[in-house]
Amino acid sequence: MKNIVCFGEVLWDVFPTHKKIGGAPLNVALRLQSFGNNVSIITRIGEDSEGDGIFQFIKENGVAVDNIQIDSELKTGEVAVSLNEEGSASYIINYPRAWDRIQLTKSAKDVTLASDAFIFGSLSARDYNSKQTLYDLLEIAPYKIFDVNLRAPYYTKDILYHLMLSADFIKFNDDEIIDIAKAMNFKTESIEDSIKFIAKQTHTQSICVTMGSKGAVLFYDDTFYYNNGYKVEVVDTVGAGDSFLATLTDQLLKNKSPQTAIDLACAVGAIVASNEGANPKLNQNDIEALMTKTIDC
Numbered sequence: 028m029k030n031i032v033c034f035g036e037v038l039w040d041v042f043p044t045h046k047k048i049g050g051a052p053l054n055v056a057l058r059l060q061s062f063g064n065n066v067s068i069i070t071r072i073g074e075d076s077e078g079d080g081i082f083q084f085i086k087e088n089g090v091a092v093d094n095i096q097i098d099s100e101l102k103t104g105e106v107a108v109s110l111n112e113e114g115s116a117s118y119i120i121n122y123p124r125a126w127d128r129i130q131l132t133k134s135a136k137d138v139t140l141a142s143d144a145f146i147f148g149s150l151s152a153r154d155y156n157s158k159q160t161l162y163d164l165l166e167i168a169p170y171k172i173f174d175v176n177l178r179a180p181y182y183t184k185d186i187l188y189h190l191m192l193s194a195d196f197i198k199f200n201d202d203e204i205i206d207i208a209k210a211m212n213f214k215t216e217s218i219e220d221s222i223k224f225i226a227k228q229t230h231t232q233s234i235c236v237t238m239g240s241k242g243a244v245l246f247y248d249d250t251f252y253y254n255n256g257y258k259v260e261v262v263d264t265v266g267a268g269d270s271f272l273a274t275l276t277d278q279l280l281k282n283k284s285p286q287t288a289i290d291l292a293c294a295v296g297a298i299v300a301s302n303e304g305a306n307p308k309l310n311q312n313d314i315e316a317l318m319t320k321t322i323d324c
Contacts, residue, residue, distance in 0.1 A: 029143040029280045031059050032168075034069045034161060035151030036126040037081050037095075038104030040265060040305065047304045048084050050104065050126075051148050051176050054266045054305045056090050058273035058295075061309070067091040067138050069164075071157075073103035073125040094135050098125035108265060116265045120150075120178060127154035131163050139164045143280055146272070148174040149190060153181035165193040172196045174272055175203050184210050191225065196233040198272050204236050222246045235275060235289070237268055242293050245275070247285040254293040257317050259301040266305020271296035294318045 035052035053068060060066040068090055072078030074097050081103060086092050104126050107119040129151070139145055145168035152158040165171055173194035175187070187207060191197055199207070201218060208214075208221040211228060215221055222234045226246060234246045242256035274295040278288035294317050299307060 028063055028065055029277075030065045030067075030141055031056075031144045031146065031276070031280075032067050032069060032139055032142040033059075034129075034145065034147040034164065035157070036104055036124075036148075037068070037070045037072060037085070038106050038124070038126070039077055039081070040106050040108045042108050042110075047306075048081055049106070049266065049305045051150070051174060051266075051269050052146065053081075053085065053090075054269035055146055055174065055273045055276075056085075057088055057306050058270045059277055060089050062273070062277045064277065065091075067094055067142075069094040069129060069135050069138070071096040071098050071125040071127075071129045073097075073101055074099045075103055077103035077105070078125065091138075094132070094138060096125075096130060096132075098128055101125040101128060110263050113261060116263060118178060120181070122181075123154060126151070127157050129157040129160045131160045135160070135164065136167060139168050142168060142170070144170050144172055144276060146172045146174060146276065147190070148176040149182050149187060150176050150178050152186050152190065158186070162189070162193075165190075170195050172272075172276060173198070174269075175199045175207070177203050177206070188229075191229040191231060194229070194231055196235075197225070197229070197231050198235045198237070198268075198275075200268065201236055201238045204234075218244055219246075219251060222251075235272075237271055237296070239264075243271070243289055245285055245289045247279075250285070252285045252289050254289045257294055257297040257320060259297045259317070261300045262303050264300050267296045267300040269305060270299040290318060 033052040033056040036050040037053045038050045040049040104124040213224045237243045242254040245252040271292045275292035
């Protein structure tokens with residue numbers, strides 16, 4: 028069992044017909060906890076019914092709530108989610124919300140120092156307050172995993188570069204890594220070339236890129252590992268990348284082989300995409316059955 032800290036936004040994903048609790052850091056935390064890890068989340072909610080609902084949900088699902096801060100002025104986070112015909116999601120993210128004001132506390136520093144992995148995303152740095160808290164915690168975290176999560180207009184090149192320089196492991200999707208490499212004046216459509224370029228520029232030795240239905244590529248210990256994806260009927264993609272990252276992190280921290288880690292992570296991400304919402308319950312038999320069905324690139 029590993030001690031893992033997730034930092035950043037918690038919120039309600041509001042779909043046209045319903046709403047669900049989410050936010051990338053929380054989705055990652057919930058999946059990591061389901062694998063038997065000791066997981067804490069550092070975040071901030073409003074003093075409102077939406078915040079109460081999130082707090083109780085997190086507590087009931089076994090993630091530590093000691094570092095969930097309460098804001099008496101700003102509301103709990105909320106995001107309007109729309110899905111296209113393929114189930115791909117787009118978002119309208121309200122600002123400011125309580126998670127934009129995460130404060131640096133002794134408790135947050137203590138849990139970060141004691142962690143085996145500290146996982147954070149770029150969206151949590153959109154406001155000065157949470158960004159500064161994140162920067163301070165990155166100074167003391169033993170092992171840092173950066174989940175790039177580009178949501179225009181809530182990022183800048185300078186912030187992304189700082190976060191990449193701070194990370195020991197970076198996870199992109201295929202669009203993100205190409206766009207960021209181009210912003211750094213490296214123009215290529217090759218995922219592998221972009222990975223090598225960013226690894227060299229940021230001194231990051233471990234990088235993973237997800238490619239939707241085409242699977243993922245992992246650069247680990249100077250070696251590339253691939254999974255070509257698993258065929259599922261997509262319901263929605265919300266949270267699929269988060270469960271992928273949680274599974275990959277869990278496996279690598281448990282010293283599983285990189286190939287085993289990326290294979291299982293792709294399977295879990297595919298199953299999440301075949302269900303409604305970011306945090307469906309997983310069945311081990313379903314995962315094993317899916318992993319026997321590979322698709323060609």
